Amino acid sequence: MNTPSNPHVGLAPSPWIARFAHLVPAGARVLDLACGFGRHSRYFAARGTQVVAVDRDAAALATIAGTPGIDILQADLESEPWPFRGRRFDAIVISHYLHRPLFPDLRAALHPDGTLLYETFAQGNEAHGRPANPDFLLRPGELLAWAMAAPEALVVVAFEQGWVEPGGHPAVMQRLAAVGPAHAWPPAVDAGSAA
Numbered sequence: 001m002n003t004p005s006n007p008h009v010g011l012a013p014s015p016w017i018a019r020f021a022h023l024v025p026a027g028a029r030v031l032d033l034a035c036g037f038g039r040h041s042r043y044f045a046a047r048g049t050q051v052v053a054v055d056r057d058a059a060a061l062a063t064i065a066g067t068p069g070i071d072i073l074q075a076d077l078e079s080e081p082w083p084f085r086g087r088r089f090d091a092i093v094i095s096h097y098l099h100r101p102l103f104p105d106l107r108a109a110l111h112p113d114g115t116l117l118y119e120t121f122a123q124g125n126e127a128h129g130r131p132a133n134p135d136f137l138l139r140p141g142e143l144l145a146w147a148m149a150a151p152e153a154l155v156v157v158a159f160e161q162g163w164v165e166p167g168g169h170p171a172v173m174q175r176l177a178a179v180g181p182a183h184a185w186p187p188a189v190d191a192g193s194a195a
Contacts, residue, residue, distance in 0.1 A: 013043040014095050016119050020157065020177035023115040024049060028090035031109065034077065034097035038064035044093065045069030054083070077102060084109050091115040098136050107152055113182035116154060118143060122161055124172035143174040154178035 026048030032041040037060045041053040056076040075083050082105040090111050098120045121131050122138040147154045161174040
């Protein structure tokens with residue numbers, strides 16, 4: 001239920017995440033990192049994926065407990081060991097969360113043909129409110145540079161950075177849609193149909 005005390009419950013998925021959701025096939029194993037009240041977990045579960053929704057907020061996780069297609073895990077990703085060592089996911093979804101020490105773990109957890117959908121706040125956002133701490137704001141081009149770094153560079157499908165108004169509130173963000181090097185992107189072209 002969407003109540004004044006929980007305004008995030010029932011929110012629609014981010015337009016960026018929804019725009020590139022087609023890169024995540026039905027049946028995929030999806031990690032929704034720092035999922036909050038689970039708007040993206042619900043969205044992907046409804047699309048036929050199996051989601052692991054992780055957050056440190058037990059009350060937020062309780063709002064999606066028991067939802068078909070979603071397994072929840074309460075974990076503090078910033079003070080506890082990475083809970084997915086040795087596991088891989090077909091897709092990782094991150095929205096409004098940044099903890100740079102997790103970057104190597106994220107890369108290791110993404111299947112070679114997997115999809116990464118990531119959006120979070122960037123420098124310049126401090127002029128519009130929270131977050132304003134530089135630890136939680138991407139530097140210009142930082143998300144793109146990380147995704148393209150060797151030796152495990154991802155194939156960038158789309159990237160944007162700059163001023164946006166999500167939900168009518170101004171913010172400065174970076175957004176990335178990328179796939180692993182083994183992903184079938186771009187789609188194969190039938191040589192017989194080429195002009």
